[in-house]
Amino acid sequence: MKVFIATDKPFAKIAVDGIRAEVEAAGFELALLEKYTQKQELLDAVVDADAIIIRSDIIDAEVIDVAKNLKIVVRAGAGYDNVDLEAATAAGVCVMNTPGQNANAVAELVFGLLIYAVRNFFNGTSGTELMGKKLGIHAYGNVGRNVARIAKGFGMEIYAYDAFCPTDIIEKDGVKAVASAEELYSISNIVSLHIPATAETKKSINASLLARMPKGAVLVNTARKEVIDEVELIDFMISRPDFKYVTDIAPANDAAMKEKVAAQYFSTPKKMGAQTSEANVNAGIAAAKQIVDFLVNGNEEFKVN
Ligand code: 3PG
Numbered sequence: 001m002k003v004f005i006a007t008d009k010p011f012a013k014i015a016v017d018g019i020r021a022e023v024e025a026a027g028f029e030l031a032l033l034e035k036y037t038q039k040q041e042l043l044d045a046v047v048d049a050d051a052i053i054i055r056s057d058i059i060d061a062e063v064i065d066v067a068k069n070l071k072i073v074v075r076a077g078a079g080y081d082n083v084d085l086e087a088a089t090a091a092g093v094c095v096m097n098t099p100g101q102n103a104n105a106v107a108e109l110v111f112g113l114l115i116y117a118v119r120n121f122f123n124g125t126s127g128t129e130l131m132g133k134k135l136g137i138h139a140y141g142n143v144g145r146n147v148a149r150i151a152k153g154f155g156m157e158i159y160a161y162d163a164f165c166p167t168d169i170i171e172k173d174g175v176k177a178v179a180s181a182e183e184l185y186s187i188s189n190i191v192s193l194h195i196p197a198t199a200e201t202k203k204s205i206n207a208s209l210l211a212r213m214p215k216g217a218v219l220v221n222t223a224r225k226e227v228i229d230e231v232e233l234i235d236f237m238i239s240r241p242d243f244k245y246v247t248d249i250a251p252a253n254d255a256a257m258k259e260k261v262a263a264q265y266f267s268t269p270k271k272m273g274a275q276t277s278e279a280n281v282n283a284g285i286a287a288a289k290q291i292v293d294f295l296v297n298g299n300e301e302f303k304v305n
Contacts, residue, residue: 001028001295002069003288004049006042006057009270010034011076015280019053022288026296046070051291053284054082056271061087072294074302076283077102077274078142079224081197085305094294096302098286100142105279106222106248107146109272110192111154113246117218121266128216131155136188138181139195140165143222147192148175159187185212190220197224207232213243221247222273237261248273 003023005016016032023030033045039058046052046067052059053074064070064087072094073083080097088095111130119127135151137144140162151158158175161184170177178184181204185191191213195201206229210219221228230251237243238260250267251257257265274283293299 001026001050002031002048003028003051003053003291004031004033004046005053005284006033006036006045007053007055008034008036008057009055009275011055011280011284012277014277015284018281018285019288022285022292026292028292028295051295053287053291055274056082059083059088064088064091064093072096072291074098074287074290076280076287078106079196080304081224081226089305093305094300094303095305096287096290096294097304098283098290098302101283101286102274102276102279103142103146105276106143106273107150108276109248110143110147110220110222111150113220113222113248113266113268114190114192114218116266117220117244117246121263130190132157133189134159134187136161136178136184136191137175138162138184138191138193139223140170140175140177141194144192144194145173147194148173156190159184181209182212185209189214189216190218193219193221193223193227195223195227197226201227203227203229205229205233207236210236210243211240215242217242218244218246221245221249223249225249225251234260237264 020030036042043066048069049067050069051072053076055076059073061084070093075097078097078099083095085095131154133156135156135158137147137160140160148158159178160170160175161178161181167177205227230253234253234257244264246266248268248271254267290302
């Protein structure tokens with residue numbers, strides 16, 4: 001059996017070594033494609049793969065079609081919007097993610113971005129503090145929970161909205177559950193986005209929602225760029241010079257944002273939320289263990305299709 005790691009954005013070496021140890025202990029072979037620039041490199045590499053470990057790498061119908069031996073794809077991370085689930089299911093390929101494994105890394109970056117924003121991007125002027133501010137967590141999954149845990153240390157008032165998470169689960173963490181996204185945005189000085197990119201959520205963060213946020217508000221996005229209505233966002237930010245947007249996923253209109261709302265906007269040059277050696281080890285080794293357990297024992301826990 002051949003397990004393939006296909007990562008445009010490579011794991012730390014320690015994570016690759018850990019994955020190799022898991023795969024080889026099961027008697028399987030490990031192959032690696034990193035920092036590829038052309039889709040053809042991926043297509044050529046996966047032709048004889050039985051299993052593929054990916055990050056944000058795109059696994060579409062064409063990739064699935066050329067990989068005739070493919071049995072399982074594991075997205076080492078949370079979001080699997082980069083995998084064509086329908087094509088995988090049609091080809092009998094199991095798709096999994098590794099929920100929670102990189103959640104702390106992403107949550108810590110939320111606060112890195114927030115401090116940078118509320119201190120006016122370190123431009124020397126007086127900023128504000130996080131203590132006492134109302135933080136709205138939009139979706140209370142693994143990352144949202146870690147954000148809440150860290151926010152307590154900052155002395156923030158914490159609110160959350162999640163259409164699928166029961167109120168008692170949210171409130172047992174000392175977080176106030178609110179009934180709608182509209183209510184969350186109306187209350188919060190800061191909103192941290194943790195919704196997945198789905199047909200329902202794409203472009204759902206729009207001007208009418210953001211306009212509810214109080215003066216001096218900050219939106220921090222470590223989730224997906226697709227959930228933002230980027231055309232409405234830039235116009236909204238021009239009309240609200242007090243509002244800041246900080247993100248770990250550059251919007252398609254990054255150049256226009258830098259030109260028109262430079263003092264209110266920051267994006268990391270490359271998605272960095274899960275890019276720590278700890279998260280790479282956690283997610284990468286979980287992916288390897290899940291593949292071995294699936295191929296050897298047929299365990300389908302964490303299957304998403
Ligand atoms: C995730 O969905 O797990 C994060 O967005 C991390 O993505 P990455 O593995 O491409 O850094």
